[in-house]
Amino acid sequence: MNRALYVAKTGLEAQQFRLAAISNNLANANTYGYKAGRAEFDDLLYQNVRMPGAQAGQDEANTLPSGLQLGVGVKAVGVQKIHTQGNLMITDNQLDLAIDGKGFFRVLDPEGNIMYTRDGSFQLNQNGDIVTSSGYLLEPNVQVPPNVTEIAIGRDGTILAKEPGVAAPINLGQLEIAMFINPAGLESVGQNMYYETIASGAPVVNNPNNEDAGAVIQGALEASNVNTVEELIGMIEAQRTYEMNSKAVSAADGMMQYLNNNV
Numbered sequence: 001m002n003r004a005l006y007v008a009k010t011g012l013e014a015q016q017f018r019l020a021a022i023s024n025n026l027a028n029a030n031t032y033g034y035k036a037g038r039a040e041f042d043d044l045l046y047q048n049v050r051m052p053g054a055q056a057g058q059d060e061a062n063t064l065p066s067g068l069q070l071g072v073g074v075k076a077v078g079v080q081k082i083h084t085q086g087n088l089m090i091t092d093n094q095l096d097l098a099i100d101g102k103g104f105f106r107v108l109d110p111e112g113n114i115m116y117t118r119d120g121s122f123q124l125n126q127n128g129d130i131v132t133s134s135g136y137l138l139e140p141n142v143q144v145p146p147n148v149t150e151i152a153i154g155r156d157g158t159i160l161a162k163e164p165g166v167a168a169p170i171n172l173g174q175l176e177i178a179m180f181i182n183p184a185g186l187e188s189v190g191q192n193m194y195y196e197t198i199a200s201g202a203p204v205v206n207n208p209n210n211e212d213a214g215a216v217i218q219g220a221l222e223a224s225n226v227n228t229v230e231e232l233i234g235m236i237e238a239q240r241t242y243e244m245n246s247k248a249v250s251a252a253d254g255m256m257q258y259l260n261n262n263v
Contacts, residue, residue, distance in 0.1 A: 003070070004252035010073030011245035014041055017076040018238045025226045026235075033086070033118030033192050034224040036231075037079040044072045083183040086225040088217060094151045095122045095130065098222045101214025103177035104194070106139040106205070107132055114139060116178055116203070118222055119192035134191050142173040155215040157208035177213040178203035 021039040028034040050068035088098050097120030099105070104116035115136065122138065125131045128146060130138045144151065148161040157175030180186065185199025196203060209215035 002252050002256060003072070004255075005249060007071065007073040008245045008248035008252065010044065010075065011248070012242060014074045014076055015238045015242040015245065019235065019242075021079050022231050022235050022238065025231050026228065029224050029226045029228055029231075031119075031192065031224050032121055032221045034226065035081045035083050035118070036224070036226045037081055039076060040078050040080055041074050042077045043074055046071050081184050081186070081188065082225065084225050086223040088220045089223050090220050092219045094153075094219060095124070096120060096219055096221050097122060097153065097175075098217040098220040099177065099208070099214040100217050102212055103179045103206075103208070103214045104183075104203075106176060106178050106203075107136040107193070108139050109136060109193075113195070115189070115193040115195060116186065117192050117194065121221055132191075136193075138175075140173060140176065142175075144172060145170075153216060153218040155209045155217070157216050175208055175216055176205050177208045177216075178205050179213060180204075 018039040018041075021037050025036045046069040048069050052066055052069075085101070088100065097105070099118060099120065104118055105120060107115050107117060109115050117132065119132065121133050122130050123133060124144055125135065128144045130142045130144065132138075142159055144161060145163065147163055149164055150162040151172075152160045152162075152169065153175065154160075157177070159172040159175065160169040161172050162169050180196075180203055181201040182199060185197050185201070186194035187197050187200075189195055194200075206213040
């Protein structure tokens with residue numbers, strides 16, 4: 001295969017990958033707690049015809065200041081999640097919670113495995129348990145009695161409730177926040193959820209607003225951290241780069257046609 005054709009082909013594939021990552025970001029611009037993904041690339045192996053610093057000719061004292069290294073293109077190596085905090089949106093819903101700072105809420109999947117999320121749009125199920133919008137139980141589980149008239153959740157994660165005819169509020173439980181040394185290493189599984197991986201490291205669980213753990217804000221939700229303007233600019237860049245690689249394919253094809261017609 002013509003070298004230029006192959007290199008341009010890898011460029012086309014890379015820009016398609018980048019556009020897919022941008023499209024996913026834009027599609028989730030209004031998803032609570034969503035973290036934008038950034039496509040990352042590596043250049044491929046090089047063909048070393050002449051190594052930099054190699055001997056130049058017969059004179060051992062002279063070395064080549066630069067080599068002859070021919071690249072063979074680019075490849076996508078991953079999509080990094082950017083875990084910067086999104087804006088806090090005030091909802092005044094007493095079960096809407098946002099984390100102001102580092103950390104994730106812990107929830108249980110149907111098999112009892114712990115998942116992690118920044119989406120704090122919690123609700124109550126038929127048993128009075130606090131669950132996510134997908135029905136996953138909050139960990140540790142918090143059950144709200146049926147006669148509760150008001151729920152108050154402090155910045156430290158303390159959950160208090162008021163019952164009719166009772167002056168003193170009752171303590172329903174304590175929210176906990178999990179933090180990771182490398183949150184970008186978490187596995188995204190959809191539904192605003194993540195699983196722990198070797199790359200993320202083991203979670204450090206703490207009470208909110210304690211040490212490095214973020215504070216809990218009741219009556220608010222964390223918006224997506226997608227910057228739509230930046231994503232649109234990235235989309236234009238990807239489109240233009242795709243066009244340039246397409247022109248390289250056309251140029252290489254034209255050169256081969258010229259050789260075939262004139263040799």
